[in-house]
Amino acid sequence: MLTIQDLVVQYPKTEEHAIDHLNVTLEKGEFVCVLGKSGAGKSTFIRSINRLQRPTSGTIKWEGTDLTKLSEAKMRRVRSEMVMIFQHFNLIPRMTVFQNTLTGAFGRRAPYKNLFGIFSEQEKKRGFLALEEVGLERHANKRVEALSGGQKQRVGIARALLQDPKLLLGDEPVASLDPSTSRRIFELMKRIHEERELLSIINVHDVQLAKEFATRIIAFRDGKLIFDGKPEEVDERMFAKIYQ
Numbered sequence: 001m002l003t004i005q006d007l008v009v010q011y012p013k014t015e016e017h018a019i020d021h022l023n024v025t026l027e028k029g030e031f032v033c034v035l036g037k038s039g040a041g042k043s044t045f046i047r048s049i050n051r052l053q054r055p056t057s058g059t060i061k062w063e064g065t066d067l068t069k070l071s072e073a074k075m076r077r078v079r080s081e082m083v084m085i086f087q088h089f090n091l092i093p094r095m096t097v098f099q100n101t102l103t104g105a106f107g108r109r110a111p112y113k114n115l116f117g118i119f120s121e122q123e124k125k126r127g128f129l130a131l132e133e134v135g136l137e138r139h140a141n142k143r144v145e146a147l148s149g150g151q152k153q154r155v156g157i158a159r160a161l162l163q164d165p166k167l168l169l170g171d172e173p174v175a176s177l178d179p180s181t182s183r184r185i186f187e188l189m190k191r192i193h194e195e196r197e198l199l200s201i202i203n204v205h206d207v208q209l210a211k212e213f214a215t216r217i218i219a220f221r222d223g224k225l226i227f228d229g230k231p232e233e234v235d236e237r238m239f240a241k242i243y244q
């Protein structure tokens with residue numbers, strides 16, 4: 001489903017490869033957690049998939065289409081199947097929970113409708129259903145800046161649901177949250193992942209969360225893939241190899 005071959009990402013004016021000749025295939029239904037210490041390349045990996053970061057060389061095939069070769073216009077269409085959950089939520093602060101959620105539908109709509117905030121009854125209904133799914137329906141009319149971190153991330157997830165994704169990408173979605181809120185956000189992502197049979201790829205610093213929720217773990221070190229296996233295979237020796 002997502003086949004990555006010989007992927008190299010090198011940032012301008014740097015000597016090293018942030019991603020160094022990566023080969024990996026990830027399948028629909030897998031909940032993949034990505035481990036690695038700071039600077040290992042996790043974020044670059046995630047951002048290369050939806051091309052927020054342009055690869056230097058290699059191929060990234062999503063359902064058979066090589067994303068590295070697509071024009072920006074075609075990439076925008078493909079990107080509408082992919083959602084990204086961010087560490088700092090990326091919400092629009094002065095807008096309400098409901099308005100932020102509805103922006104998830106923007107990719108599929110005429111630009112003037114987005115500009116003037118025109119939404120059909122059906123779109124609004126989907127917005128409320130998404131808020132219900134993340135347990136925020138009572139907060140629909142609150143400004144997002146009045147929410148807690150965990151609630152903000154739920155808005156991020158509701159917005160993602162409106163996009164009707166096939167691929168869920170998470171760039172450290174719980175890094176700003178306390179342990180119990182982090183666990184609840186992972187539970188929510190996993191439930192949505194299972195209900196919609198997604199491919200999910202989530203960067204996470206907390207190894208325990210990764211071991212508890214992932215169906216597969218991959219780990220980077222200095223841009224190289226150094227582990228690809230089952231959560232139970234991340235033992236003390238492997239932990240040391242990833243983080244020493």
Ligand SMILES: Nc1ncnc2c1ncn2[C@@H]1O[C@H](COP(=O)(O)OP(=O)(O)OP(=O)(O)O)[C@@H](O)[C@H]1O
Nearest residue numbers: 011012014018036037038039040041042043044045
């Ligand atoms: N915009 C950039 N310009 C130059 N180098 C960069 C840029 N972004 C990242 N890097 C470098 O690329 C490497 C991989 O960074 P990346 O952010 O992907 O790591 P990470 O594993 O996500 O780290 P963290 O856990 O701290 O977020 C690092 O050496 C980093 O310094």
